[in-house]
Amino acid sequence: MWRPAWLIALMSVVIPWFLWAFTQFPFNESFEFSDIFLRLPVTGSLGLLTVKMVAVTLTRSRRGADDGAHYVMLLGSVAMYLLFAAELFFVHDLFGNRMNTVFKFYYPAWILLSVVGGYGAYVWWKHGSRLKGPAQAISTASLLLVLVLVFSSIYFSVASSVTKTTASTLGPSLDSMKFLEQRNQDEKEAIIQVGKIAETHDILVESVGESYSDHGRIAGYSGVPGLLGWKGHQVQWHGDDALFIDREEDIETIYTTNDYSELNRLLDKYSVTMVVVGPREKSTYGNIDMSLFDTLGERVIESGTYTIFKIDQ
Structure with a gap:
């Protein structure tokens, strides 16, 4: 793999992380040194994933890659970087917390990751049967985990849709003004x-x-x-x-x-x-x-x- 790609990817994560760590002391009165280590499991995991994906994307670009996989890697890199950035910084607003920043950053990140996930499912379906030994075990375990996450998430979508439509006397509609017909x-x-x-x-x-x-x-x-x-x-x-x-x-x-x-x-x-x-x-x-x-x-x-x-x- 192209070494400068790893350096660029690493710096794109390390520099914001150190910037966050050093600016906490003068600007955040409630910040304690132990907070750096408490945040490491999340920021570290997202940072490592971001470094890996950015490095692979840059290396593929240098080699002239121009296929679906390269486009998906680019989307995935942007999504992971958005999640990583939202863990470090937030836009200060009336509420004084990171709530709205999470909303604004996570929405596009999850949209991008949904595209990446769809492509990943295609790749697994096409090549998963060729895996042997430990790789096959990891693949099966990952599949089970993904299925659990997907079906647990689907429950909310179905349940909320049913609840909202049955509780409403208007029935399903895309007309946002329909409720005014009664009110x-x-x-x-x-x-x-x-x-x-x-x-x-x-x-x-x-x-x-x-x-x-x-x-x-x-x-x-x-x-x-x-x-x-x-x-x-x-x-x-x-x-x-x-x-x-x-x-x-x-x-x-x-x-x-x-x-x-x-x-x-x-x-x-x-x-x-x-x-x-x-x-x-x-x-x-x-x-x-x-x-x-x-x-x-x-x-x-x-x-x-x-x-x-x-x-x-």
Whole structure:
């Protein structure tokens, strides 16, 4: 095997590991020296696998390999490196832990590994019967382990699918708005109509709320950009609310002011072309004087308790 490939592969793992180890002391107050050794079983195993796969991939590249196996080795190397990196570093966010980093890195890693696993199954099926002695025993044991992992994983997929479909009165569907047919047909119709009349320059304003609520639903489903929806998620993405704290206050003013000039100024400030007035806006901001919106535009959609104003810009 090409020796420089091993050196490159080794450095690609060793350098990040030492960087992680040395930066823990000045930047992580809770870090202890023993943590390095406690993390070794995981980081060491992933590191060794990464070194092996990267070295083999580089060696095959130097020899001019251009086949399916080489492509799979490349995918596997990237996947292992993603897993290895997520064990060392995480992006600091609102939660202060590695949860979201694991989500973002593990998802692509497992997608890549699923492709690698499929190719590996093909290779085993084609060449496994030729193995003899200890190699055959290792192959059989590995197969049994893989089968246990696969079938134990399949249980969750099947059980969760059955549970969710039987617990729902809607039945299986790819329509993410189907639940609104029972809960709020007026809102579904308003969303559909907004999507039909929306233009590329449109900007929509509706009530601001917490994460995993129904606030921001019309902007989210119609695809028309909204000024602000789930403020909690915005804090997660930006790190704080400095960039949009004024926006939340301005949205409240848009719905509560009785001053025509102030309303017109705020709508111009954000180039708002659509204003939603529905049950969420009324419950969030109280009594809303819709006559002001009438003077600045027209009611283009009225669906039950939902009124959508098109603002002249």
